[in-house]
Amino acid sequence: MIDFKLDPKSGIPFYRQIIDQIRYGVATGKLSVGEQLPTVRALAVELKVNLNTVSKAYRELEIQDILETQQGTGTFIGNVQVSIPMEERQSKLENICSEFLVIASSYGFTHDEIIRELERNKGGKR
């Protein structure tokens, strides 16, 4: 099961964030074939978004053959394995990192400060 997280400030639509996280969950093996996802209603409540928003995300993923839905039963991970190309994964990493750097720097934090804080964070639970 995924620990879904939405970031309202990111500017990225909720339904896209849900899609991304499921895709990455599948790609990284956190979600395995046949596994049931939360129901649209359950996930909507959990993420405090509208039912339609979750539904939209699931629908798109079904079109991509990543999910299989059965009305009355639920939504499941399809058996088409999603392998995210290395380049795509790398560019995603680069994107979120450089976006983060711009924001952090705009607050006056230096590159080193940021890395130091992340290193510090790495050790202990918080």
Place this chain on the structure above:
Amino acid sequence: MIDFKLDPKSGIPFYRQIIDQIRYGVATGKLSVGEQLPTVRALAVELKVNLNTVSKAYRELEIQDILETQQGTGTFIGNVQVSIPMEERQSKLENICSEFLVIASSYGFTHDEIIRELERNKGGKR
């Protein structure tokens, strides 16, 4: 002068991207106090966006005292430097870092991958 770049695919609104880049420029010293920014019309043409979009970005930055505008003359970097108290600064750093980590992790990136990417980013221009 800043080399403005807009990324339509990022999902981040144009006016926000403009704001971030100016804030970033100020924070990193690329933009110094008193320096004149491109006129709203010039920047709008350069970025191929509407005049109102640039105007909105400048307006928000003026409210934040980061810019000073004089009608008929232009828009300039203000001389009020945003200094944050040490404790507040530290907790701000912690906040944005841990938020970022949550998001990045949800995409399946490990702590180490992230730090490595940030380190990599540190060296070269991009």
Place this chain on the structure above:
DNA sequence: TATATTGTAATAGTTGTATAGTACAATATA
């Protein structure tokens, strides 16, 4: 079979973003 649960669909309304166009106000400059 009856009921609950699941996904689906449709409508209406709100908000944020961006565009296009026009006009005006303040300042600089020829």
Place this chain on the structure above:
DNA sequence: TATATTGTACTATACAACTATTACAATATA
């Protein structure tokens, strides 16, 4: 003073994202 340049303001339009609400269809289960 006249003109150009700058920022500002306003209206209208369009679209995407999201919410709220309601209803329906398919399946599971008691």
